[in-house]
Amino acid sequence: MSKIDLNQYMNQPDIQPIQVMNEKGEIVNQDLFPDLTDDQLVDLFKKMVWERVLDERSTKLNRQGRLGFYAPTAGEEASEMGTTYAMDKNDFLLPAYRDIPQLIQHGLPMYKAFLWSIGHYMGGQIPEDVQAVPPQIVVASASVQTAGVGLGLKKNGSTNVAYMYTGDGGTSEGDFYEGINFAGVYKVPAVFFVQNNGYAISVPRKHQTAAKSLAQKGVAVGIPGIQVDGMDALAVYTVAKAAREWASQGNGPVVVETLTYRYGPHTLSGDDPRRYRTADQEENWHEKDPLIRFRTYLDHKGLWNEDMEKDWEAQVNKEIDEAIEKAENAPKQTVADFYKLTYSQTPASIQKKIDELEKEEN
Amino acid sequence: MAKLTMIKAINQALDQELKRDKRVLVFGEDVGRNGGVFRATDGLQKENGEDQVFDTPLAESGIIGLAAGLAYQGFRPVPEIQFFGFLYEAMDEVAAQIARQHYRTGGVQNMPVTIRSAFGGGVHTPEMHEDNLEGLVAQIPGLRVVIPSSPYDAKGLLISSIRCDDPVVFLEHMKLYRSMREEVPEQEYTIPLDKADVKREGSDITLVSYGYMVQECLKAADELEQDGISAEVVDLRTVSPIDEDTILESVKKTGKVIVVQEAQDQAGVGGQVSSIIAEKAILSLDAPVARISAPDSVYAFSAAEEDWMPNKADIVKKAKEIVNF
Numbered sequence: 079m080s081k082i083d084l085n086q087y088m089n090q091p092d093i094q095p096i097q098v099m100n101e102k103g104e105i106v107n108q109d110l111f112p113d114l115t116d117d118q119l120v121d122l123f124k125k126m127v128w129e130r131v132l133d134e135r136s137t138k139l140n141r142q143g144r145l146g147f148y149a150p151t152a153g154e155e156a157s158e159m160g161t162t163y164a165m166d167k168n169d170f171l172l173p174a175y176r177d178i179p180q181l182i183q184h185g186l187p188m189y190k191a192f193l194w195s196i197g198h199y200m201g202g203q204i205p206e207d208v209q210a211v212p213p214q215i216v217v218a219s220a221s222v223q224t225a226g227v228g229l230g231l232k233k234n235g236s237t238n239v240a241y242m243y244t245g246d247g248g249t250s251e252g253d254f255y256e257g258i259n260f261a262g263v264y265k266v267p268a269v270f271f272v273q274n275n276g277y278a279i280s281v282p283r284k285h286q287t288a289a290k291s292l293a294q295k296g297v298a299v300g301i302p303g304i305q306v307d308g309m310d311a312l313a314v315y316t317v318a319k320a321a322r323e324w325a326s327q328g329n330g331p332v333v334v335e336t337l338t339y340r341y342g343p344h345t346l347s348g349d350d351p352r353r354y355r356t357a358d359q360e361e362n363w364h365e366k367d368p369l370i371r372f373r374t375y376l377d378h379k380g381l382w383n384e385d386m387e388k389d390w391e392a393q394v395n396k397e398i399d400e401a402i403e404k405a406e407n408a409p410k411q412t413v414a415d416f417y418k419l420t421y422s423q424t425p426a427s428i429q430k431k432i433d434e435l436e437k438e439e440n
Numbered sequence: 441m442a443k444l445t446m447i448k449a450i451n452q453a454l455d456q457e458l459k460r461d462k463r464v465l466v467f468g469e470d471v472g473r474n475g476g477v478f479r480a481t482d483g484l485q486k487e488n489g490e491d492q493v494f495d496t497p498l499a500e501s502g503i504i505g506l507a508a509g510l511a512y513q514g515f516r517p518v519p520e521i522q523f524f525g526f527l528y529e530a531m532d533e534v535a536a537q538i539a540r541q542h543y544r545t546g547g548v549q550n551m552p553v554t555i556r557s558a559f560g561g562g563v564h565t566p567e568m569h570e571d572n573l574e575g576l577v578a579q580i581p582g583l584r585v586v587i588p589s590s591p592y593d594a595k596g597l598l599i600s601s602i603r604c605d606d607p608v609v610f611l612e613h614m615k616l617y618r619s620m621r622e623e624v625p626e627q628e629y630t631i632p633l634d635k636a637d638v639k640r641e642g643s644d645i646t647l648v649s650y651g652y653m654v655q656e657c658l659k660a661a662d663e664l665e666q667d668g669i670s671a672e673v674v675d676l677r678t679v680s681p682i683d684e685d686t687i688l689e690s691v692k693k694t695g696k697v698i699v700v701q702e703a704q705d706q707a708g709v710g711g712q713v714s715s716i717i718a719e720k721a722i723l724s725l726d727a728p729v730a731r732i733s734a735p736d737s738v739y740a741f742s743a744a745e746e747d748w749m750p751n752k753a754d755i756v757k758k759a760k761e762i763v764n765f
Binding site: 170199200201202203204206211212216219221222223224225226227228229230231233234240252253256257259260263416418419420421422423425426427428 | 491496497499501502504505506507508509510511512513514515532533536537541542543544545546547548549550551581582584604605606633634635678681682683684685
């Protein structure tokens with residue numbers, strides 16, 4: 079018989095997801111209803127429809143060979159647009175590869191997002207007035223950088239906030255922990271969004287960690303961790319807004335876990351979700367669709383209808399048509415370009431290679 | 441001018457850069473109040489404040505990621521990795537993040553980060569402190585890898601590295617920290633990056649080297665001179681990208697060359713240097729390109745490192761072989 083009963087040390091935080099609007103579009107927590115006008119509510123919903131249309135079109139464009147790497151986002155509209163809607167234009171965004179819609183909403187022109195997918199350097203050229211870096215491929219690598227951006231904002235006396243996104247699998251990475259820990263030590267303005275869609279490619283969330291929630295990872299570094307129904311745009315917005323205020327006011331970083339689901343595969347590069355998910359499960363999550371419940375809510379309030387949605391979808395499709403055309407007209411890349419972009423101050427030995435290549439071209 | 445050790449020269453360079461540009465930030469494990477485990481940052485926090493010089497949690501990836509994030513916000517970070525053997529912990533942030541950012545952003549985002557780190561054998565350190573891992577970072581496009589061989593070079597090259605808008609890995613050999621003194625100007629000065637330096641002129645054979653091995657080459661050259669052999673010593677200083685012109689010019693003059701490194705034969709940048717010479721100066725050679733490096737084993741247990749590391753005697757012996765080829 080052990081002298082110490084470890085059961086008493088097994089007390090994990092009992093974190094419950096925050097919900098404002100249920101699956102039927104009914105407000106179940108009026109106290110947490112966000113401070114948004116009717117126009118803003120419609121605006122937030124329109125962004126979610128925009129994201130769904132962008133996902134459908136991106137998938138088609140990928141199938142047609144007009145786009146390259148693409149990680150589907152359908153199902154995550156509340157999580158992605160709800161969080162983005164709480165951001166200030168001058169907040170700094172460190173997106174992951176699935177976070178293209180947030181990046182576009184933060185100011186990256188859509189055609190550049192398409193160029194990033196196609197694999198063109200112009201896709202990474204973030205405009206000067208957009209506070210962001212290109213999407214991160216190495217999972218959770220942005221976490222430690224987010225701590226750095228947060229520290230930089232703090233040193234510059236800014237009240238803006240740094241944001242990073244990762245998935246449920248990303249919370250197992252060492253960098254995820256190091257990032258939230260550094261951010262906590264320096265008490266920087268940063269929010270770490272964990273979009274928990276249940277799977278990291280084929281590996282279910284329960285195989286990532288024995289922790290009861292991902293939000294509670296904040297406990298390990300002494301910062302708040304909060305969990306929200308990621309299919310409920312109103313709850314996501316309320317939580318994201320609270321996290322932003324907390325961070326912006328000098329209280330340090332926050333971990334926000336959104337419980338969500340991706341309807342599509344991990345990426346369009348050959349993943350087949352039917353190998354690891356059941357039709358029943360997918361059906362169940364479709365009933366929680368963030369668009370359906372928000373649409374129902376707005377419809378009941380007389381703020382939205384089918385015609386409005388059709389008009390809006392047509393507008394979004396037009397925007398996409400123009401963006402893909404612009405992306406396809408980008409100049410062809412050359413090896414000389416790649417040499418030039420490798421260094422800001424080109425070493426003489428590399429300049430020699432650039433000169434040789436340019437001589438060949440002429 | 442004063443005769444300074446390399447550690448003092450580095451300390452002076454950091455202090456002057458911190459004062460010149462408030463965007464320069466020095467941070468790492470124990471670099472603040474403690475002044476660094478080798479005293480490289482001694483007094484810098486007291487002198488320049490905790491905003492500019494500060495300690496970090498013990499996590500190398502966190503440190504380099506912090507540097508990347510601070511660079512996005514317009515700072516010029518000078519993070520320290522306590523010993524370069526701990527690079528592995530931070531390899532993603534160094535190689536996949538900082539080194540690629542300028543390219544990845546189509547030239548929009550500069551990465552003015554200087555990663556300082558101690559390495560090198562001969563001082564009986566425990567495991568993973570002394571490994572010569574410059575070959576790993578030398579293979580990464582977008583990085584510069586700078587290795588000074590003397591106090592004078594250390595100051596000028598460090599100032600240039602900090603002012604460079606691209607990332608630099610600045611490797612400081614532990615045996616050079618206090619083993620020699622050299623005249624180092626008090627005022628700020630720079631030494632160009634990407635440029636090798638002929639440390640000693642000669643006409644019979646070229647010794648191409650970097651880091652502590654440059655000092656062994658210079659000692660070997662003295663000894664060879666007594667036997668009537670005139671050796672030219674080329675110090676790479678920046679081991680990536682390599683200054684081909686200076687090497688080729690020397691080899692074309694002498695017709696014979698030994699590439700000398702402390703790293704294992706399969707590591708370092710000696711293979712790259714040899715290849716450049718073989719490709720671009722073969723008609724000037726009248727002996728094969730020779731190499732001196734450590735055995736291809738894991739770095740020696742410290743009690744045996746003197747037997748394991750290349751030294752002056754190895755260089756003298758090989759030089760006589762090549763001259764008489």
